[in-house]
Amino acid sequence: MVHPRVLHALSTPLLGHLDPAFLALMNDIQALLRVVFQTKNHFTIAVSGTGSAGMEASIVNIVEPGDAVIIGVNGLFGTRLATIVERCGGKAILVEAPWGQILEPDAIEAALRRSSPVKAVAIVHAETSTGAWQPLEPIANLCRNHDTLFVVDAVTSLGGAPVEVDRLGIDVCYSATQKCLSCPPGLSPFTLSDRALAAIRARRTPCQSWYLDMALIADYWAEGSRAYHHTAPISMLYALREALRLVEEEGLPARFTRHRLNGDALAAGLTELGLSPLPPLEHRLPMLTCVTVPAHIPEAKIRASLLSTYGIEIGGGLGPLKGKVWRIGLMGESSTEAYVLTLLKALEDLFIRDGWLSTPGTALRAAARIYGRKKP
């Protein structure tokens, strides 16, 4: 869900994209994005495309033909990173883990030693396809020690869990607007460390994408220059500024706590229904709960009932998890106790109807305990 203030901002009458008032809007967005990325990086912008454009931008700007890049693959989005590395002539070195598990730093370190020199290590912070929450700090330290750039996909985590760009030393980080920032899809928040920017400026070959060439885009977003590159998606930028203001008003710590609490309550309730989270307890994402659906439950049919009867949309499995899991997002404005309880109640009803549950209230009571109450 998107906050009404964001929908209202979307419908603001347009300014020219080189109007002084619009340039001020760009400055506001940069400052607010630095807050959520927890960074002082001067190069912090919104890419004029969706999160996938941000992913592509992160790779095509850094990787030149022949460069080796280590990719952590434990879900759909790691696989996609590897595809993009290969499409720009890089050598993708895959470090794999089972879907739902995290990547072990030892495996990354072994790959770094084996394949030196390595241009970058790229991993997904919050795997939307599995619900796994990847710890970043050990891998960030390895990158520092091996003088390798660290690329982090924060599409699903930004605004819902800490993405500490400066403290960890992340060099390239991209996200999307429609996850925990609760803005419509269409833009990709993006930040580059000075180290990453120096690597881009030192390229031997031009970036293969003109549209996503950050050396050119830097001049467009730079105050005082604003060299025309492309026409910014003005309405989406109005919306993003408003969404970021809402994040700032709530404050990052409160926002992270809210996501954690609602994610825990949902997982507790689902477990009571026989739906166990796929990732191990300590690596479960707060904003995306991925649970295994027992074989006797026709998962697509239940999802369709949730949408048509209750107006609730949950995700099915992707790739090898197709038909085997549900992926339930509680992101940004949608991370609320009311949504958790509404979904659990709907599932209880459907499960009782179909004879998979006998006692109503089981899941709701488990969730209520997380919220610190005896009754739902």
Added chain:
Amino acid sequence: MVHPRVLHALSTPLLGHLDPAFLALMNDIQALLRVVFQTKNHFTIAVSGTGSAGMEASIVNIVEPGDAVIIGVNGLFGTRLATIVERCGGKAILVEAPWGQILEPDAIEAALRRSSPVKAVAIVHAETSTGAWQPLEPIANLCRNHDTLFVVDAVTSLGGAPVEVDRLGIDVCYSATQKCLSCPPGLSPFTLSDRALAAIRARRTPCQSWYLDMALIADYWAEGSRAYHHTAPISMLYALREALRLVEEEGLPARFTRHRLNGDALAAGLTELGLSPLPPLEHRLPMLTCVTVPAHIPEAKIRASLLSTYGIEIGGGLGPLKGKVWRIGLMGESSTEAYVLTLLKALEDLFIRDGWLSTPGTALRAAARIYGRKKP
């Protein structure tokens, strides 16, 4: 300007991008885009990026390393096409004309003979940087005779002048939402002929862009498949559908006539003020009037006064025309008699204030004559 119905559509609460109701929206957009592109092309979609993303998509999908591409260069956007061809390893063969002039078919034909085989010829239909309106038919015929793909940039023309994709045999055509379609920027209408699609399917190498890979995007937009590629910019698609409905309600012939009439009235008025259109009479765009500013007029200062005092934004020159021309758009909802007369009146006031004009009403009367009246 954007119609209030489009602003309202932007603020529609969001659907999931795989919700059945959203898939119906995608079908609507495809059908409406086929009307404005005057095509039956099955592959007719909106690219999830601005017009520049559409330009990049048109080239990276067609061109493989070593392919020769003839580019017509008579303004900024031709130059940009050539840059993109080179960034995907193609050989850009430039056919140049002075800024403000059109490209002569003879020059294109000579290049086709000299450089055979040529993968594609790419030209800009409406050069926003110069106001020149390129005739397409002779070049389309040449492409057909030489078995070469024809790529047309219709960023500024689509919805304001005929873009006859099927009748002319254009193979790749892209546009942008914020020009004559009067929708905010952020999407690029895009269509491929079956011939272009076959060329894409027959590539020896994968498209260097994953985000803009039309072979993958075809499966995402295909009814019945909707294979997940990226998350579509939902709010922008709501807006585009509404903008396209407005185009359909007005009808293309009426819309083209309106753009022509207002463009002619503006040019007549400006000429009275000593501001002559840059392109020759028969090649002036209806929606973008580019006039030479005499050396004694401080052009940037006048533009700033128009914006701050009158709330009117006009464009300055780009590239070699910087400081020498004004570019005045009358596109979509902004192509109105009221806007023409308001701008001419504002310029008359400023010119009288600064002593460059003695008789008020000169420009307004010239415009009124075009509208078929004796007095403004």
